[in-house]
Amino acid sequence: MTELKINNGRFTLVNNDCLQYLKTLEPNSVDLIVTDPPYFQVKKDAWDNQWTSEADFLAWLDEVLFEYWRVLKPSGSLYLFCSDRLAAKTEVLIGQRFNVLNHIVWRKENGVHKRHRKEGLRRFAGQTERIIFAEHYGADGVAKGSSGYQDKCQKLKSSVFEPLISYFSNAKEKAGVPSKLINEATGTQMSSHWFTPSQWKLPTKEQYAILQSLFENYSVKLEKEHSELAKEYSALHLNYVDLSRDYDELKQQYETLRRPFSVTADVPYTDVWDFNSVQYYEGKHPCEKPLDLIKHIMTASSRPGLVVLDTFLGSGKAIARACVDLDCQLIGVEMDPDIFRTTVEDLSLYQ
Ligand SMILES: C[S@@+](CC[C@H](N)C(=O)[O-])C[C@H]1O[C@@H](n2cnc3c(N)ncnc32)[C@H](O)[C@@H]1O
Incomplete structure (x- = not known):
């Protein structure tokens, strides 16, 4: 040879x-x-x-x-x-x-x-x-049986997007906006995808703008009822351009798996x-x-x-x-x- x-x-x-x-x-x-x-x-x-x-x-x-x-x-x-x-x-x-x-x-x-x-x-x-x-x-998913590829994929997806998932889930938790209200405001039944690792995805620009004003209104309410710290964490303060740039970079990392x-x-x-x-x-x-x-x-x-x-x-x-x-x-x-x-x-x- x-x-x-x-x-x-x-x-x-x-x-x-x-x-x-x-x-x-x-x-x-x-x-x-x-x-x-x-x-x-x-x-x-x-x-x-x-x-x-x-x-x-x-x-x-x-x-x-x-x-x-x-x-x-x-x-x-x-x-x-x-x-x-x-x-x-x-x-x-x-x-x-x-x-x-x-x-x-x-x-x-x-x-x-x-x-x-x-x-x-x-x-x-x-x-x-x-x-x-x-x-x-x-x-x-489970290619080549015991390789646990699906599991690895899911874990990697959660860890790669972790900073963005936390950004959204923290804001929701601190602001305490009910899911029902988010769904009504954004006109979708799928808003849970923005706040949990399972099937996580980035909201569109329009949806994000609605979320921002919804969370802002809740923050005003919170300001009266809770501390300044809670208010800071509940705001979706990042602008969409920065958010989608981060998302694109993270998505690229994830795409290399597929x-x-x-x-x-x-x-x-x-x-x-x-x-x-x-x-x-x-x-x-x-x-x-x-x-x-x-x-x-x-x-x-x-x-x-x-x-x-x-x-x-x-x-x-x-x-x-x-x-x-x-x-x-x-x-x-x-x-x-x-x-x-x-x-x-x-x-x-x-x-
Ligand atoms: C159909 S041709 C491929 C031509 C190639 N697509 C090209 O653009 O030139 C198949 C080639 O495989 C080689 N070949 C045949 N059996 C082989 C084997 N068992 N191991 C390695 N090469 C083999 C042949 O010598 C032949 O050059």
Whole structure:
């Protein structure tokens, strides 16, 4: 086995069989798996013809999936490419270990279907590749059974937001404003969310303004009945801009616990994606993935600093570029020594 660290340690490149290498990785050490395994007898290359039957191929893939399950963090994401032909079986296999979120259809406008002689077809021409997107079962709660992730999440949420929760709950307690009155004034039945750790959230700007004047009126009442100290603590004295700035900072800390995912209306946000495939050039890996597609995956499902794993690296060109641009670490595994050599040469030039 060869293991190289290049690009100031950002890329760990491994020349080995992926199963052997995966077994050496620590559990829960990877944030995102983006990978493109052999398709089974789609390409003429030796790596796509290592198994004598489809059943053998799927059994092998299941072993790989077991290792993915082990190394992927509870908040991690898996994107696995597969051919349209085996997509259904692959999805079922993945579903036995992971919670499948999407079966993404990658439509290639410039695909090989254009070159088929249509009259000779015995089935409809494939114009797509599929990408199965999955997370751990219970990713927002009890992922990986005994890890107590839900508990940790709840505790962390309470402790991260503790200063803000206390600010609100202290004020309410000191002012003694009844919940019923708060609900009536703010027009919601959910005001308890602002004063207790369970499902805590920040009121809106409008709701906060109502709370401030409500608590202020109560403070005037308190002033007559209680001490100055009680009055001070009962006032919601912070302005909303400061409050929401604190909230945003704390929320960011909390968000780092969850599976990253963000899209906008300006990117492919449905499960049908249109990206052109990489056109032939001298020395191209037969399955090189387009950079815009890989970058789309990583923009949606990564954050700076995360560890990305591809155990079927091939050329590694797109995933490595995306990792540099989005400031992630890459572990890439490629079994074929010749492909590996070319990949290392190419990726050494990445800045
Ligand atoms: C479908 S290609 C991936 C191409 C890649 N997405 C790219 O953009 O270039 C699969 C790659 O996995 C490699 N491979 C096949 N079996 C492997 C194994 N057991 N361990 C590691 N790599 C393997 C093959 O040599 C091949 O380069």
